[in-house]
Amino acid sequence: MRINLFICFLFFSILSFGKEDREIIKQIDHINSSALQFYNDDEIVKSFKEFISAKELSDSIQDHYGSATANYNLGNIYFLMENYESAIQYYNSTINVLKPIDDSYLISSSYLNLAKIYREQNIDTKSIQYFEKALKSSVVSKYINELEKEQIQKVFVEARINLCEIYIEKKNFDEALLNLLKLENYLKTNEISSNLKGYYKYIYGVYSAHNELYNSANIKFREAIVLLKEGDQEIDLELLSNVYMQLSISLAKAGKSTEAYITLLEHNSFKDKLLNEEKSRQDLIIKSKFLIEDYKNEAQIANAARIQQVEIANKFKRINTVIFITLFLLIGSIIIIYRSYSQKMKLSKTLKVKNSELELAKDEALKSSELKSKFISNVSHELRTPLYGVVGITSLLLENNSLNTKDKKHLKSLKYSGDYLLNLINDILQVGKMEANKVELKNVSVNLKDMLADIVNSFDYRLEETNNQIEISIDNYVPEYIKCDKVRLSQILINLIGNSVKFTANGIINLRVKLVSLDNKNVGLNFEIEDNGIGISKDKFNMIFDNFCQLEDSNLNYQGTGLGLSITKNLIELFESEIKLESELGVGTKINFEINFELDQNKTKVISDFDSKAEKIEKPEANYNILVAEDNKINQVVTKNLLKKHGYLCTIVENGKEALKEVKNNKYDLILMDINMPVMNGNEATALIRQFNNSIPIVALTAADIEDVEQNCKGIGYSDIIIKPFDNYEFFQVINENIQNAQNNNGDVQLVLAS
Structure with a gap:
């Protein structure tokens, strides 16, 4: 009888415990x-708290599925907040559970x-x-x-597409193609969302674009756009923006520049929407991070408070001793703080006097620096104006074929002297700008062959x-052609x-x-200048790049200011490089x-040979009429x-x-306008x-430094700026470009600085 009663008791106990567990599982x-609904509504903090609560309950009754669901979604929250x-x-905990x-x-x-996280961290192998x-x-x-089936199919397709993308990035096109073909077969027998289909087409x-199959690539990109825009699903702006960008590049490479440009505009439109969405997302992430950390801190504080109460109960007998020690330390601290404060006040008064000085x-x-800069700028302008006349007239005379050898030699000497004076002025200005950190590099298209030929x-x-x-x-x-x-x-190479x-x-x-x-996208070039001249002794290596440094040798008579190599070194450092010197006395320098x-x-x-740029000045197609002020x-x-x-008519x-x-009163194709004139x-x-x-294009002519006039010219209405004295080729290049731009743009004036 007792045994039967015991068995009944166990049966009802198990039944009651099972019923209680089922109620907890439902909870x-x-x-x-x-919590998932809160997450979908972007209420991240509420979602976080609920998933933590679900995890704690699941762990208490060893509910593996409930714990795994909570762990997985907590992993999603930390993934969203970029706490990888x-x-x-949490993702590893999900898998283990x-x-x-x-x-x-x-x-x-x-x-x-996990694969996406490692991809974000550029760990391709993992x-x-x-x-x-x-x-x-x-x-x-x-x-x-059916819902679970769709979810698993989505994971499968997304994983396969990501693998294709990685193999394409690593230029392993065989593996990429193999995965693409597997996906193609899979899509024939399984129905997936239009977004994933668009991703696959992209x-x-x-x-195809990487393999230069641009027509095929264009077809795939357009199919991707249609798929990404159709259906009731939310449009993936980042993916759609990328598709338009890649389509624009592919169209350009296929020679369809107009379509490429239109597609690029579409890319910019979706890019702007993406940036706005990303901004809102980042605001949400930052806010959520702060609130979650605040929640965790509150939990820690609450837990610490409970522990503290236990410790207080256990250590009640030592409270008096602690209070006594605390009071003693407090009194000592007050004395030390008072003495430190007195010394600090004395030091503060001394520092105020020194700061005033x-x-x-x-x-x-x-004031001295501003006066020096203003003086140098004014003097350089006054020197450059007559130098324009000297260099210009000398160049015109040198083109006269009737001159005898002696006269040509004298004129070349005169032009060299003028060029030397101009370089001297530029060097002095350059040193001043570098000291004031006003030198900024520009990035324009440069014909390397022509530039070296000029030098x-x-x-x-x-x-x-x-x-x-x-x-x-x-x-x-x-x-x-490079951009620099x-x-x-x-200036570096000339020096x-x-x-x-x-x-x-x-x-x-x-x-x-x-x-x-x-x-x-980029090219790395090494420039090397080597001579078999007098060389430099090793003890001078560190000092020759200082301002105003010259070789001190009574047997040598070399002119110069000692600024060239100092400026050269600073300019090379602006290009994020360093100058390397090798030299030996009597052997030469590299x-x-x-x-x-x-x-x-x-x-x-690819550069083939060197042609003289002077011969490349093209005659104008029409008799353009130019007004010179x-x-x-x-x-x-x-x-x-x-x-x-x-x-040109003038x-x-x-x-x-x-x-x-x-x-x-008259029609002109271009105006050359000197800035400083009377009346x-x-x-x-x-x-x-x-x-x-x-x-009408208006080109400013000035002997002032370009940085001194550039800002004002933007608001005045100049189309371009030429600094006197100027290079003839660049002079006519600026004139031709501005006339052609005015004709092509129907009169829309844009400022493009010639330097």
Whole structure:
């Protein structure tokens, strides 16, 4: 009888415990569902709290499925907040908890998200490994419902597409194609969302584009766009933006520039929407991070409070001792703080006096620096204006074939002296700008061949005078067009070659351009200048790059300011490079440096030989009529002769008031406007012309430094700026470009600085 009663008791106990567990499991499922709804509504903190509660309940009764669901969703929250370490921990917990249950969806989704995290961290090996695990785990059982089947199929397709993308990025096109074909077969027998189909078409298009199958790529990209836009699903803006960008690039490479441009505009439109969405997402993440950390801190504080209460109960007998020690330390601290405060007040008074003295010294130094800069700027302008006349007239006279050898030699000497004075002015200004951190590199398209030809040609007279030769060698496959700051790079090479010419007689100067690296976007070049001149002793290596440093040798008579190498070193450092020097007395000197340049994607050729750029000045297609506003008589002669020689019609006026009258009464294709003129200066005249004529290009002529006038010119209405004295080729290039732009753009004026 007793045994029967005991068995009945056990039966009812088990039954009651089972019923209680089922009620807790229902509660866990309800909490998980509620938390998931909060997550979908972007109420991340509420979702986090609910999943933590569900996890704690599940662990208390060893509900593996409930615990795995909570762990998986907590991993999603940390993934969203980019806390990858915590996300990895929760996804691994999900997988470990589900091993006895073998839930295909949660396990495969966890592997998929782990793979995405490792991909975000650029750990490709682990990323591929976990994508493969996600594929193997995506098993569709016949016992699951349609919703679970769709979820598992989505994981399978997404994992396969990501693998394709990784293999394409790693240029493993065989593996990429194999995965694409497997996906193609899978999609024939399984129905998936239009978003995933669009993603698949996009990756197929990327694969085709990488293999230069641009027509096929264009078809795939367009199919992807249609799929991503159709249906009731939310549009994936990031994916759609990427599709438009890749389609634009593919169309451009296929020669369909108009369609490429239109597609690029579509990309920009979706990119803007994506940026707005991303901003809202980041705001949500930041807010959620803060609130979750606050919640965790509150939980820790609450737990700490409970522990503290226990400790207080256990250590009640030692409270008096602790209070006594605390009071003793407090009194000691007050004494120390008081003494420290007294000393600090004395020191503070001393520092105030010193700070006042330093402020006065700083103000005086600033005034002195401003006065120096203003003086240098004014002097450089006054020197450049007559130099324009000297260099210009000398160039015109040198083109006269009737001159005898002696006269030509004298004129070359005169031009060299003018060029030397101009370089001296530029060096002094350059030092001032570098001290004020005002030098900024520009990034424009440069024909490397033409630039080097110009630099070599500029040394004709000095080479003849020193009986030297310049030999140039350039590696094969060096691109002809690069993007860089042409003025600064030319200045570096001119200074280094000039130094070699100066310290070499009856010798050879080698200019070498070596290819260091080359890819689709960038090229690394090593520039090397080597001579067999007098050389430099090793004890001078560290000092020759200082300002005003010159070789101290009574037997040598070399002119110079000692600024060239200092400026060169600073400019090379602006290009994020360093100058390397090798030299030996009596043997020669070799200087080299490496710079990475961006390629001009629209112009990629390989340098073949050196042609003279002077012969490339093209005659205008029509008799363009140019108005020149210039008050200096010599400059009038130089500019007028230069324009007429190359086929332009020319009218000269002496001030801005006369220029304004001419533009109102006659038609001109371009105006060359000197800024500093009597009666009415160029800025005033340009502003008045722009009130009734926005179509005519107005090019500013100035002897001031370009950085000093650039900002004002943007608001006045100039189309371009030319600094006097100027290079003839660049002078006519600026004129032709502005006339053509005015004709092509129907009179829309844009400021493009010539430097």
